[in-house]
Every structure is written in structure tokens, then in C-alpha cells.
Amino acid sequence: MRITQRAIATTALAGLNKNLAAVNKIQQQMTSGTMISRPSDSPTGTNTSMYTRKDLAGVAQQSRNITDGVAVLNSADSAIRNILDQVQQARSLTVQALNSGAVNDQASQAIATQVAGLRESVLAQANEVVQGRPLFGGVSTGTAAYSSTGAYVGVGGANGIAVQPVTRRVSDVEAIRVDVTGPEAFGDPASGKDLFAVLGSISTDISDPAALSGHLADLDAVLAQMLTAVADLGTRAARMDTAQSVNANRELTLTAQLSQTEDIDLPKTIMELNMQQTGYQAALKATAQVIQPTLMDFLR
Amino acid sequence: MSSTFSGLNTARTALWAQQRGLDVSGQNIANVNTAGYSRQRAELQSVGGNVVPAQYALSSGLGQGVSADTVTRIRDAFLEGRAQTEHAATASLTVADTTMSQIEDAFREPGATGLQQQLDDMWSGWSDVANHPTEPGGRSEVLQRSATLAAGLNTTSATLDQQWEHDLDSMGTLVADVNASITAIANYNQAISRAASAGTPSNELADKRDALVLSLADQVGATSSQNDDGTVQVRIGGATVVNGSSTLALALAGGNDPADATTDPPRLVTAPGGTPVRAGGTADGLLTAMATTIPAYKTKLDGIASQLAGQLNTLHQQGYDLDGAPGKPVFDGGAGSTSTDAAGTISVDLSKVTAATIRLALTDVRQLAAAKLSPVATGGTVSGDHQMADAIQQLRLGTTGADAGYREMIVGLGVEAASATGRLTAQSVISGQVDSSRESVSGVSLDEEMTDMLAFQHGYQAAGRLVTAIDEMLDQLINHTGRVGL
Numbered sequence: 001m002r003i004t005q006r007a008i009a010t011t012a013l014a015g016l017n018k019n020l021a022a023v024n025k026i027q028q029q030m031t032s033g034t035m036i037s038r039p040s041d042s043p044t045g046t047n048t049s050m051y052t053r054k055d056l057a058g059v060a061q062q063s064r065n066i067t068d069g070v071a072v073l074n075s076a077d078s079a080i081r082n083i084l085d086q087v088q089q090a091r092s093l094t095v096q097a098l099n100s101g102a103v104n105d106q107a108s109q110a111i112a113t114q115v116a117g118l119r120e121s122v123l124a125q126a127n128e129v130v131q132g133r134p135l136f137g138g139v140s141t142g143t144a145a146y147s148s149t150g151a152y153v154g155v156g157g158a159n160g161i162a163v164q165p166v167t168r169r170v171s172d173v174e175a176i177r178v179d180v181t182g183p184e185a186f187g188d189p190a191s192g193k194d195l196f197a198v199l200g201s202i203s204t205d206i207s208d209p210a211a212l213s214g215h216l217a218d219l220d221a222v223l224a225q226m227l228t229a230v231a232d233l234g235t236r237a238a239r240m241d242t243a244q245s246v247n248a249n250r251e252l253t254l255t256a257q258l259s260q261t262e263d264i265d266l267p268k269t270i271m272e273l274n275m276q277q278t279g280y281q282a283a284l285k286a287t288a289q290v291i292q293p294t295l296m297d298f299l300r
Numbered sequence: 301m302s303s304t305f306s307g308l309n310t311a312r313t314a315l316w317a318q319q320r321g322l323d324v325s326g327q328n329i330a331n332v333n334t335a336g337y338s339r340q341r342a343e344l345q346s347v348g349g350n351v352v353p354a355q356y357a358l359s360s361g362l363g364q365g366v367s368a369d370t371v372t373r374i375r376d377a378f379l380e381g382r383a384q385t386e387h388a389a390t391a392s393l394t395v396a397d398t399t400m401s402q403i404e405d406a407f408r409e410p411g412a413t414g415l416q417q418q419l420d421d422m423w424s425g426w427s428d429v430a431n432h433p434t435e436p437g438g439r440s441e442v443l444q445r446s447a448t449l450a451a452g453l454n455t456t457s458a459t460l461d462q463q464w465e466h467d468l469d470s471m472g473t474l475v476a477d478v479n480a481s482i483t484a485i486a487n488y489n490q491a492i493s494r495a496a497s498a499g500t501p502s503n504e505l506a507d508k509r510d511a512l513v514l515s516l517a518d519q520v521g522a523t524s525s526q527n528d529d530g531t532v533q534v535r536i537g538g539a540t541v542v543n544g545s546s547t548l549a550l551a552l553a554g555g556n557d558p559a560d561a562t563t564d565p566p567r568l569v570t571a572p573g574g575t576p577v578r579a580g581g582t583a584d585g586l587l588t589a590m591a592t593t594i595p596a597y598k599t600k601l602d603g604i605a606s607q608l609a610g611q612l613n614t615l616h617q618q619g620y621d622l623d624g625a626p627g628k629p630v631f632d633g634g635a636g637s638t639s640t641d642a643a644g645t646i647s648v649d650l651s652k653v654t655a656a657t658i659r660l661a662l663t664d665v666r667q668l669a670a671a672k673l674s675p676v677a678t679g680g681t682v683s684g685d686h687q688m689a690d691a692i693q694q695l696r697l698g699t700t701g702a703d704a705g706y707r708e709m710i711v712g713l714g715v716e717a718a719s720a721t722g723r724l725t726a727q728s729v730i731s732g733q734v735d736s737s738r739e740s741v742s743g744v745s746l747d748e749e750m751t752d753m754l755a756f757q758h759g760y761q762a763a764g765r766l767v768t769a770i771d772e773m774l775d776q777l778i779n780h781t782g783r784v785g786l
Contacts (some may be wrong), residue, residue, distance in 0.1 A: 004743035005332065038404045039714025040721060047711045049410040057420035057698070061427045068431050131432060139673065139685035141434055141622070147774055160645045164673060164685045168431060174698055175690065242684065262410070287401060295750040 004030045007292065012287040019280040026273045034262045045261050051185055052258045059251045062170055066244050069168030072178040073240060076187040077233045080185055081196075083122050084226055089197055090118045091223070095205050105207065112206040119199035126182060126196075128215050136182040145182045150196030158190060170243035171250075176236055185229040186222060193218045195215035196225075306364065312367030320368040326415050328744045334778045336511030338373040338742040340503055371382055373503045375742045377526065380510065382734050387514060388521035388580040390731040393724040395585020399463075399593050400717035406459040408711045415456065416479035418449040419608075419696070419703055426693035426751040430686040431671050434622065439665035446630060447660045457598060457655035464558040464594045468566055471552055471586045475568070478583075479549045480539050481512050482534070488512070489517040490545040491529040496530045506530065520550070520568070521580015537578035539570055550577060558598070565591035600709045608702035609633070609653045610696055617645070619669030619688030624681075627669025627688070632659040654664075749777050 024044060039046040043111040097111045127144045128135045137145035138156030156164040158181075166179035187194030198218045205211040324342045331337040347364045408414040425442035432438050488509035495502035513534055516522035524532045527544065541548045551571035555564040568577040579587065609631035616627040628646055632638050633653035638661075640646050646659075662668065672691070673683035696703050699712060742775040 001737075002740045002743075002745065004739060004745040005747075006743045007739040010739065011736065036410060038406060038717070039407075039409055039710050040717030042402070043714030043718060046410050047707065050416055050707050050710060053410065053416065054420055054696070054707075057417075057424060061424045065427060065431055104775075132435060133432075133684065139671070139678070139683050141682045141684040155673075155683060159679050161677065161679055163689070164683070166686065167690070169427060169690060169693070172694075175780060179738070239436050292482045295747045299754075300752065 005291075008290060012283075012291065013155060015140070016280070016283055016287060019276065019283050021171070022272070023280055026269060026276055029264050030269055030273060033264060035264050036262055043108075045227070048261045049258065051260065051287075052254050054259065056171060056251070056254045058147045059247060059254060062172075063244075063247050063251065064238055065168040066170050066247060069170070069176060069178040070237065070244075072130060072166075073233055073237045076135055076178075077230065077237070078235070079135055080123055080180075080226055080230050083125050086118050086122050087195065087199075087219070087226070088126075088259060089201065090115050091123075091219055093118075094202050094212065094219065097202075098212055098216065100207055108206045111195050111201040115199060115206070116203040119150070119196060119203065122199065123148075123196055126186065136180065136185060138179070138181040139166065140228070144296075146196065150194075151202060152182050152189040152194070154182050157181035170240065170247065172211055174243065176239050176243065178236065179232060180229050185226055187225055193221070195219075195222045198222055246278050304778075307313060308767060310363075310365035311766040311770065312767065313347065313367065315760060316369035317366040318756045318760040318763060320371075322351070322753060322760070323747045324371055325752050325756065328459070329746065329749050332744040332746060332749075335516070336507055337744070338375045338503070338507055339744045340371050340373055342368045343370045343372055343513075344368050371501055371503065373742075375510075376738070377565060379734065379738045379741060380514075381523065382557060383516060383519035383738055384523050386727070386731040386734045387517045390724070390727050391518045391581040392521070392585040393720070393727050394608050395582055395589065396593070397720045397724045399467075399589040400583070400713070400720045402463050403460065403594070403597055403713060404454055404717055405555070406463065406482055407710060407713065415449070415452050415706060416703070418452045418704065419444045423693045423696040425571050426546050426689050427629070430624055430689035430693060433670040433686040433689060434684050436665050438668075439622075439668045442668060443660065443665060446662075448658050450631060450658045451619075453601065453655040453658050457601055460594055460598050460601070461558040461656075464561065464590055465556075467586050467590050467594075468556055471566060471583065471590075474519055474586070475550055475552050477514060481516050481519075482547050482549065484546045485509055485512050485532070485534060485542045486547045489542065493529045493544065501532065508663040517581060518710060519581050520577075520583045537568075537580065538578045539575065539737070541570075548573075561595040561598075569589075570696075596654070597709070597713070600654075600705075604702050604705045604709065605631075605655040605658045606650045606653040607700075607705055609648060609658060610650050611698070611701060612621075612646055612692060615688060615692050615695065616669050618672070620671045620674055621669045622666040622682065624675035624683075626674075629661050631658050646667060728771060 004088060028037070036042050036049060038043045093111050093115055097108050123146055126136055126146055129143065134140060134145040135141060137154030140153065140155040142153060145152065147153050151160050155161060157295055163184065167175040167177050167178040169175045181192065183189060186196070187198075189197070198215055202212065202215045202219070205215060318720070319619065321344065324340050328339050339407065345367050346783070347367050348661045409416060411417070422442065424443045425438065428438040429435075429442055468659075488505055490624040491508065492502045492505050495505065497562055509532065510524075513522060513524045513532060516534060516536070520536050522534050522541070524534045526532055529544075531544050532542070533540060533544075536550070541550065549571045550568050552566055553569045553574065553576075554566035555561070556566070568579045568583060569575060570577060589738050593717075609629070612631060613629040616630050619627040621627055626645070629648045631653065632648045634657045637649050637652035637657070640647050668689075670689035671683040671685045672687035673685050698704065710737045739762070
């Protein structure tokens with residue numbers, strides 16, 4: 001093959017361009033810190049990257065959901081516990097009133113007033129509003145779970161409407177219920193023997209020992225139900241805790257995976273950059289030496 | 301028997317021929333860096349005696365010197381033909397590669413600014429609504445993010461349209477340029493044919509013409525063949541556009557709206573005639589991008605937009621809003637894409653929902669249907685449940701949903717773009733090899749010219765010495781002969 005000066009120049013230029021393009025690519029990776037700046041850099045890497053980013057967005061959202069759910073669970077738990085304390089108090093008052101002979105009319109009237117007062121207080125706490133919604137009102141859009149007369153006005157669990165659980169999504173496949181409706185915690189209003197009805201009956205029938213002992217049994221049933229509700233809330237809080245640590249773990253794994261897919265391996269890239277630069281400099285030097293001499297340099 | 305002075309004549313032809321050779325070397329050296337220049341060579345031929353010996357021929361059997369009448373261009377027609385083909389293929393693949401990389405730019409993936417992020421943001425908003433179904437803050441967040449997503453789809457679609465229009469512009473300029481080249485080639489052909497009949501050299505004209513033909517090969521994949529009189533015939537995809545001095549112009553036909561790209565794509569036709577021309581080179585790349593590549597990605601994006609609207613609307617319309625009314629469609633395709641039936645249910649014609657037309661149809665935060673229970677089921681009050689919002693945010697996990705479709709499209713785009721780059725790299729190597737083979741035949745080598753110069757210079761000196769020798773010989777004969785005893 002006949003080699004001409006121009007052919008050498010063209011080949012040298014093409015080689016130098018190729019070298020420079022490689023240096024440019026690595027430099028781009030170094031400065032951006034990422035291996036994949038467009039899908040064609042690595043189609044499979046792009047797929048992993050997009051999938052992982054999507055999962056990360058989901059995990060971040062679920063982490064928010066969990067924090068929010070824990071707050072609601074805690075509110076419900078402490079509300080029921082407070083109410084429990086007061087109901088215990090009402091129960092001992094009732095037992096006191098049942099001790100016939102030990103109390104006179106005036107005293108039993110005082111007990112009735114006290115129980116009625118406890119009922120009001122309990123009713124107010126059962127209407128606690130968290131994040132703009134009544135805590136025990138189910139899926140109601142109203143502002144209270146119980147009316148001032150003690151009738152259940154929430155939605156779900158009574159009046160022929162099934163309980164509509166309020167849940168928080170803690171993972172792609174799991175949602176944990178965070179609420180407890182009034183009927184579940186304080187008894188079914190339809191039976192006429194929920195907490196507020198029973199407390200009302202106690203204060204009304206305070207001087208009727210026969211009726212009162214029946215009401216005491218009803219109150220014990222309601223108490224048992226409230227304790228069950230508290231236990232239930234505790235179980236769910238434990239589930240939330242587990243979900244929270246699973247979520248945190250998953251976030252770590254996904255972040256690591258994203259970094260592995262997208263980020264450059266710094267030592268490797270620096271090595272490559274140095275090697276490319278050495279290659280480029282060698283090519284420049286060789287070109288400078290080859291292009292210079294012609295026969296003219298050796299003729300008189 | 302040769303004449304007395306025939307030796308001088310021989311020496312004279314030698315002097316002239318060596319000088320001519322030196323001149324040609326000078327021209328070659330002058331054009332060592334001229335693009336498209338083919339090196340030339342003075343064809344030295346010994347001048348012999350009579351070709352047909354005859355009975356009374358007076359030939360002495362010796363030649364009568366050297367002639368250097370013709371100066372030829374040195375080039376390989378086969379390599380030139382290959383160069384045209386390979387240049388056309390390289391140009392076409394270059395455009396294909398550029399197109400893919402522009403489409404990649406339009407999608408801005410992977411990263412935090414692409415559609416994927418906007419989709420994620422919207423689903424996240426729905427999840428917040430599921431946490432607090434009655435809270436207006438979360439609801440207005442969903443509306444904002446849905447509007448952003450719709451705008452993102454609109455923008456991406458518009459970017460693809462702009463790219464299409466830009467390609468159409470380039471194509472228009474290219475056709476004008478091609479037509480100018482066609483005319484110029486015909487003019488050179490005419491000049492060359494005249495020079496040939498007058499017997500004058502036309503090497504430089506031929507070089508310029510061949511450079512134009514090669515640029516036509518780049519632009520539209522032209523091929524050429526040589527006629528007997530030194531002119532060329534140029535063909536583009538079967539249509540002869542230059543033959544001698546006659547020309548046939550090209551024109552751009554087809555619609556100039558990206559929406560018609562699949563039904564009436566832009567194409568090259570002859571003018572006059574309107575016969576379709578199958579172009580190669582840059583034109584092929586641009587036409588393929590406009591007829592196939594860009595519309596394909598627009599169609600995929602439209603599919604994703606309509607899929608998103610379909611799935612989201614279906615679920616949303618099963619839910620109930622904050623006023624207890626059934627949900628309305630979240631996305632529609634602009635005016636005329638919806639119809640309302642007797643019961644007041646709005647249905648969206650999904651075929652009219654494209655990436656370009658998709659928009660948020662809800663106007664009020666209360667219209668978000670986060671609840672699954674109807675007011676009837678909740679005994680007359682509006683339900684504050686979150687089940688529909690939760691079901692909607694779960695759409696992001698669907699294997700047939702917009703997210704999966706979008707991801708699949710981006711990965712497909714990456715594969716296609718990477719293979720376009722790979723093909724271009726391979727083709728560039730082939731094209732480079734052909735170019736260097738051409739250069740090896742036609743290029744000027746300074747070393748070679750230097751040695752030629754030396755040879756011609758010494759030839760000239762020797763011929764001069766011959767004249768001196770003959771002069772001295774004749775001097776002997778004329779001045780020193782027959783003078784015995786003088």
C-alpha cells in the first residue's frame with residue numbers, strides 16, 4: 001500500500017480524535033459522578049435505575065405513611081386508656097351505690113351526679129379529633145363520633161354499615177389498620193348497652209339496686225370490650241414497628257443498589273482517566289514525530 | 301540512416317519532457333493538501349520509428365526521443381464507487397444516531413427531571429390523600445402534580461414534534477443544496493466534454509466534479525458511472541439526475557405536519573414527474589427519522605398517556621368525592637374528547653387522549669374521589685374513607701400500567717440508541733478504510749514527488765549534456781574536419 005503524508009495525517013487525526021473522545025467520556029463520568037447519563041449508556045442499567053428510583057419513591061412515601069399511622073394509633077390508644085380510667089372510677093361508684101344501706105338517698109344522688117359527670121367527660125374524650133377527623137368516628141366526614149346525647153353518629157360499625165377500616169399503606173403489599181370505631185371500642189349502640197347508654201342508665205337507676213346490678217354487668221362487658229380494643233391497638237402498633245424497620249432496611253438496600261447502578265467507581269474511573277490521558281499523550285508525541293520529517297529534510 | 305541533427309531533436313524532446321515532468325510535480329506539490337485533488341502524472345512515452353515497416357522505410361531503428369503530451373489523473377474508479385456507497389451509508393447512520401440521541405434528550409431519563417419522577421410524585425400525592433382523605437392540602441397537591449405530569453407529557457410530545465419539524469427544515473435545505481450540486485455537475489460535464497473534443501486537458505475540472513458527486517453521495521446516496529467522453533452519469537435511487545449536461549431536479553413531497561407523518565410522510569420525488577426516489581445518505585436518515593423513528597416514539601408515548609388516563613379514570617369514576625358525588629374523569633384529551641350520557645356519567649374517548657392533548661379534567665380539590673363508599677352505603681352522609689385513593693396509588697405497581705409501559709419504552713430506546721451508535725462506529729471504520737485506500741491511490745506523496753523531482757532534474761541535466769556532446773561532435777565535423785595541412 002502506498003502511504004502518503006496526507007494519509008498519515010488523516011489516520012493520526014482519526015486516532016487522536018478517538019483518544020480524545022474516550023478521555024471526554026471518562027471526564028464526563030467523573031464530573032457528573034454518574035455512569036448512566038442517557039439510556040443508551042447502559043439499557044439494562046437504565047432499567048434497574050428507573051425501577052430502583054420508583055421503589056425508593058414508594059419506600060419514602062410508605063415511611064411517611066408509617067409515621068402518620070403510628071401517631072393515629074398512639075392517639076387512639078391513649079384516648080381509650082384515659083377513658084378506661086374514668087370508667088373504672090364509674091364502676092367503683094356503682095359498686096358503692098349497690099351497697100344498699102350504706103348509702104342514703106342524698107349520697108346516692110351525689111353518686112348519680114358524679115356518674116353523669118363522668119359520662120359527659122368520657123363522651124367528650126370519645127369525640128377526640130385527630131388530624132381533623134373524629135378518632136372513633138370511622139370514615140365519617142363529620143366532626144364528632146357521638147352526638148351530645150351519646151348516639152353514635154360516626155360511619156361504620158353501626159346502623160347496618162359494616163366497619164370501614166382506616167388503613168395506612170406500609171409496604172407495596174401490606175396495609176395496617178390504624179383506627180378503631182366507636183362501636184368496636186365502646187359497644188354496639190344498637191343493643192342499647194354501649195358505654196354511654198350504660199353510664200346513663202346507671203345515673204338514672206342509681207336507687208334501683210336490681211336494675212343497677214344488671215347495669216354493672218353490662219358495664220363490665222363494655223370494659224372487657226375496651227380492653228380488647230386496647231390490646232388490638234397494641235398489636236397493630238407492634239406491626240407498625242416491624243414495618244418501620246423493614247421499611248428503613250429496604251430504603252438502605254435500594255439506595256445502595258441505585259448507587260451501584262448509577263454512580264461511578266471513583267478509583268477505577270480515575271485509573272481509567274489516567275490511562276487514557278497517557279495514551280492520548282503518547283499518540284500526540286508519536287504524531288508529532290511522524291508528521292515532521294519528509295525527504296526534503298535530507299536533500300541539500 | 302538518421303539525419304545529422306536528429307540527435308539534437310531527440311535531446312530537445314528530452315529537455316521538454318523532463319521540464320513537463322517537473323511542472324507536473326510542481327502542480328502535485330502545490331495541491332498536496334487540496335481536498336479532492338487526484339495526483340497527476342506526465343505520461344512519458346518513447347517516440348519510436350514507423351509502426352508499420354515498409355519496403356522503402358527510412359527508419360534507422362532508433363527512436364526519436366520522448367513525448368510527454370498527456371497528463372493523466374491517477375484514481376481507481378472501483379474505489380471511487382465504493383467510497384460513494386460507504387459515504388452514503390455513513391451519512392445515513394450518522395443521522396439515525398443523532399435522531400436517537402435527540403429522542404433520548406427529549407425524555408431526560410434516567411434522572412430526577414423525567415416523566416418517571418413526575419409519575420412517582422403523582423402516585424405519592426395519592427398516597428398522601430389516602431392518609432388524610434378529607435384534608436384539602438393533600439388533595440390540592442394531587443391536582444398540582446397531575447397537572448405537572450400532563451404538562452410533562454405535553455412538553456415531551458412537543459419536543460418530539462419540534463425535532464420532526466427541524467428534520468423537515470434540514471431536508472428542505474438539503475434538497476435545495478442537492479439541486480444546486482446537480483446543476484453544477486452538469487455544467488462541469490459540459491465543460492469537460494468540450495475540452496475533450498478540443499483535446500485540452502481537464503483534470504482539475506474532473507476533480508472538482510468528482511468532489512461534488514461524492515458530496516451528493518453523502519447527501520442523497522448518489523452513485524456515478526463514467527461516459528466515454530469523460531462526463532459522468534449520476535443516479536439517485538434509480539433515477540438518473542445528471543447525464544452529460546442534462547439534469548433532473550428533486551423536490552420534497554408529502555405533508556409538513558408531524559401528525560400526518562405516518563399517513564403522508566415527507567419523501568423525495570423527481571421534479572418534474574413526481575416519481576418517488578429512494579434516497580440514501582443523509583436524506584435517507586432524515587426521511588426515516590420523520591416517517592418511522594420519531595412517529596414510533598410519539599405513538600408509544602401516546603399509548604402511555606392514554607393508558608394512564610384510562611386506568612386512572614376507571615378507578616376514579618368508581619369512587620365518590622367530598623360532596624358524595626361519583627368521581628369524574630381525572631384526565632381527558634381536551635375539548636371534544638368527552639361525552640356525557642343520560643345518567644350524567646362522563647366518558648372519555650381514550651383514542652383522543654394523546655401525549656399532546658392529555659390534560660387535567662378536575663378543577664376543584666373537592667372533586668377528587670378518594671372514597672369508595674357511596675352516600676347511600678353510609679346512610680346518607682358523605683364517606684370519608686380512603687379506599688379509592690389507596691387503590692389508585694397502587695396503580696403504580698401494575699405490570700400493564702403507565703409506569704411499566706414507560707420504563708419498557710425507555711429501555712427499548714436505550715437499546716435502539718446504543719445499537720445505532722454501534723452501527724455508526726462500525727460503518728465509520730469501513731468508510732475510513734475506503735477513504736484511506738483512495739488516498740493511497742490518489743493522494744500526493746511528498747517523498748515520491750521529491751524523488752521524481754530529482755529524477756527529472758537529472759534527466760534534464762543529462763539531456764543538456766547530450767546537446768553539448770552533439771554540439772562538440774558537430775564542431776569537430778564542421779570546424780576541424782578537412783583542414784589537413786592548414
